[in-house]
Amino acid sequence: MQPEPLITIRSRTACLPEPNIDTDQIIPARYLTVTDRGGLGETCFRDWRFDKAGEPTGHALNSLDARSHAILVAGDNFGCGSSREHAPWALLDFGFRAIVTSTAADIFKSNAAKNGLLVAEIDAQSHQALLSSPGEVVEIDLEASVVKSNGVEAGFQLDPFVRTCLMQGVDPLGYILQQSEAIQSFEARAST
Amino acid sequence: MAAYPSKPTVRTAAPQTLFDKIWDSRLVTPETTDAPGLLYVDLHLIHEVTSPQAFAAIEARGLSVRRPDKTFATMDHSTPTTPRARGAAPTYASNAQRQQVERLEENCRRHGVRLAGWDSPDRGIVHVIGPELGLTQPGMTIVCGDSHTSTHGAFGALAFGIGTTEVSHVLATQCLLQRKPKTMRIHVDGRLPTGVAAKDLILAIIAEIGAGGAAGHVIEYAGPAIEALSMEERMTVCNMSIEAGARAGLIAPDVKTFAWMVGRDHMPKGAAFEAAKQSWSRLKSDPGAVFDKEARINASSLSPMITWGASPDMGMPVDARAPRPQSPDAAKALQYMGFQPDETLMGEPVQTVFIGSCTNSRLSDLRQAAQIMAGRHVKPGVRMLVVPGSERIKKAAEAEGLDAVFKTAGAEWREPGCSMCIGMNGDIGRRGDLVVSTSNRNFAGRQGPGVRTVLASPATAAASAVAGAIADPRKLMEMCGAA
Numbered sequence: 163m164q165p166e167p168l169i170t171i172r173s174r175t176a177c178l179p180e181p182n183i184d185t186d187q188i189i190p191a192r193y194l195t196v197t198d199r200g201g202l203g204e205t206c207f208r209d210w211r212f213d214k215a216g217e218p219t220g221h222a223l224n225s226l227d228a229r230s231h232a233i234l235v236a237g238d239n240f241g242c243g244s245s246r247e248h249a250p251w252a253l254l255d256f257g258f259r260a261i262v263t264s265t266a267a268d269i270f271k272s273n274a275a276k277n278g279l280l281v282a283e284i285d286a287q288s289h290q291a292l293l294s295s296p297g298e299v300v301e302i303d304l305e306a307s308v309v310k311s312n313g314v315e316a317g318f319q320l321d322p323f324v325r326t327c328l329m330q331g332v333d334p335l336g337y338i339l340q341q342s343e344a345i346q347s348f349e350a351r352a353s354t
Numbered sequence: 355m356a357a358y359p360s361k362p363t364v365r366t367a368a369p370q371t372l373f374d375k376i377w378d379s380r381l382v383t384p385e386t387t388d389a390p391g392l393l394y395v396d397l398h399l400i401h402e403v404t405s406p407q408a409f410a411a412i413e414a415r416g417l418s419v420r421r422p423d424k425t426f427a428t429m430d431h432s433t434p435t436t437p438r439a440r441g442a443a444p445t446y447a448s449n450a451q452r453q454q455v456e457r458l459e460e461n462c463r464r465h466g467v468r469l470a471g472w473d474s475p476d477r478g479i480v481h482v483i484g485p486e487l488g489l490t491q492p493g494m495t496i497v498c499g500d501s502h503t504s505t506h507g508a509f510g511a512l513a514f515g516i517g518t519t520e521v522s523h524v525l526a527t528q529c530l531l532q533r534k535p536k537t538m539r540i541h542v543d544g545r546l547p548t549g550v551a552a553k554d555l556i557l558a559i560i561a562e563i564g565a566g567g568a569a570g571h572v573i574e575y576a577g578p579a580i581e582a583l584s585m586e587e588r589m590t591v592c593n594m595s596i597e598a599g600a601r602a603g604l605i606a607p608d609v610k611t612f613a614w615m616v617g618r619d620h621m622p623k624g625a626a627f628e629a630a631k632q633s634w635s636r637l638k639s640d641p642g643a644v645f646d647k648e649a650r651i652n653a654s655s656l657s658p659m660i661t662w663g664a665s666p667d668m669g670m671p672v673d674a675r676a677p678r679p680q681s682p683d684a685a686k687a688l689q690y691m692g693f694q695p696d697e698t699l700m701g702e703p704v705q706t707v708f709i710g711s712c713t714n715s716r717l718s719d720l721r722q723a724a725q726i727m728a729g730r731h732v733k734p735g736v737r738m739l740v741v742p743g744s745e746r747i748k749k750a751a752e753a754e755g756l757d758a759v760f761k762t763a764g765a766e767w768r769e770p771g772c773s774m775c776i777g778m779n780g781d782i783g784r785r786g787d788l789v790v791s792t793s794n795r796n797f798a799g800r801q802g803p804g805v806r807t808v809l810a811s812p813a814t815a816a817a818s819a820v821a822g823a824i825a826d827p828r829k830l831m832e833m834c835g836a837a
């Protein structure tokens with residue numbers, strides 16, 4: 163699947179300040195029985211947004227439209243736990259296009275990048291400032307690798323390859339396939 | 355299977371870590387500033403949950419599986435564990451689970467991928483059967499769309515979890531785009547005291563370094579306490595590396611490793627095994643190898659561990675008091691668990707006990723639990739599920755009469771699978787239940803909405819089933835002369 167190119171994202175923020183938000187919270191395991199990747203937005207933070215009777219809770223995520231609040235500012239170590247790629251699928255389908263946090267879990271970051279979901283890890287102070295003003299308008303500039311709001315300007319590191327893939331909508335599988343010859347000669351060399 | 359290394363390693367001046375040796379030997383293209391390296395994958399394990407979208411992705415591009423001979427599939431997450439006669443139709447929790455499993459069967463058939471399916475004597479939890487069948491070998495790169503792939507690191511293989519898009523990359527190219535992770539050594543001194551299990555050790559390590567303590571790193575576990583562990587125990591330790599945020603966990607192979615592997619189905623045989631052993635013996639960190647991060651822990655002072663919160667790093671000795679929360683996160687977790695600060699958790703009533711998962715469902719785990727259950731009974735009102743990790747383990751346990759011990763004690767003896775570790779197959783607790791579980795994750799709702807999970811060793815879980823409350827297994831072990 164070809165992700166859409168991302169150059170800048172400008173949107174209001176949604177804030178989830180809890181640290182260690184694991185992928186079981188982002189999408190509970192019982193929704194992993196799907197065989198495709200579409201339509202998972204409904205399951206996103208399901209057990210935070212709905213009570214046991216299936217009624218919406220008072221959670222902040224229920225009172226905003228993620229398409230107009232497409233930047234999720236989240237607590238430290240976001241996306242830890244299970245490697246399920248269903249987590250970025252659910253976040254994207256819910257409407258988010260970027261996660262701003264201080265640190266995100268390795269596999270989550272890698273999964274997010276492959277689906278065009280930007281993860282920007284910024285310094286703790288700027289992170290706190292953004293967390294304390296939900297709904298603020300934030301702009302993320304990929305070229306400059308900077309997160310800007312009224313009062314905050316924080317740079318973030320992005321793997322150059324991830325940036326190229328995000329900005330140009332490059333698909334990594336195509337990139338690997340171009341190296342078929344190198345793979346073949348590795349297999350011959352390693353007699354594997 | 356290729357032995358490691360397939361050609362003699364060029365001796366470089368700088369001492370290398372075990373991780374470096376494997377990494378370097380598997381690089382197809384080195385990484386640059388602009389692009390990650392291309393890493394060759396020796397073994398790709400597959401299960402029903404994280405593969406359907408990957409097969410669909412390669413098919414949509416007209417690609418096929420490049421190396422079915424290096425790919426192996428099993429079904430474990432969505433499969434029912436209710437007792438079932440051989441050949442009988444499985445009773446799935448719902449159509450969704452059935453469809454997922456059937457999709458895997460179709461995909462494997464279409465692409466010529468070996469599948470340990472229903473009625474295969476090899477079926478089981480993916481991280482249990484890899485080593486059991488001898489698919490897992492030292493020096494290999496092993497991946498699976500599953501974070502607990504780190505388990506295979508117990509054999510000195512570089513094994514890590516990948517996402518579904520990466521599963522499609524490996525299916526189509528047998529390679530992965532990777533940046534080289536950092537290395538961390540956790541040196542474990544001393545020796546585990548009697549009654550303290552490998553599970554307690556890893557829970558203590560995670561409590562010490564935190565859920566993100568090894569983020570971006572591959573951990574190598576070393577030191578006398580690690581060398582003293584059995585292979586099953588090493589798997590338990592490596593399994594939970596991800597709970598400390600690590601990419602993978604590794605232990606250098608040694609004579610114990612070789613003795614455990616010899617003769618397994620997919621292992622090289624005879625002279626080929628001896629030759630492989632020679633090259634595997636080089637798989638250790640050179641003296642003076644530098645790690646990006648180091649931690650030390652002493653095993654001798656450890657006790658059985660339990661978790662008091664909703665993250666695996668919220669662990670403490672079973673006889674300790676719940677902490678006074680130092681952060682809003684900890685306060686929220688305590689509240690979710692229904693525990694009070696400073697409260698002793700031993701004696702806290704338990705409704706369900708789960709023995710199973712890729713962390714603790716091997717024969718030695720079942721033996722430890724059975725030793726405690728023998729001649730005792732599950733406290734009335736408590737539900738206890740014992741779920742062996744594979745068909746082979748189930749058979750071996752039954753041959754020893756462990757199933758009878760559990761059944762006589764009032765526990766349920768189930769078919770192999772992930773079961774309550776993740777609850778995808780319908781094996782879940784009831785809202786509010788306190789579950790003592792030998793699995794690896796105590797996230798809110800992991801074992802069912804509103805279910806509260808306490809992670810522990812098989813012995814602690816069994817002792818808690820008998821007491822009907824969180825219990826210290828050492829007391830019962832003394833009574834059965836095991837201590």
Ligand code: SF4
Pocket residue numbers: 430431479480481500502711712713771772775776793794
């Ligand atoms: S037992 Fe649990 S952790 Fe292990 S593979 Fe199954 S669901 Fe994942």
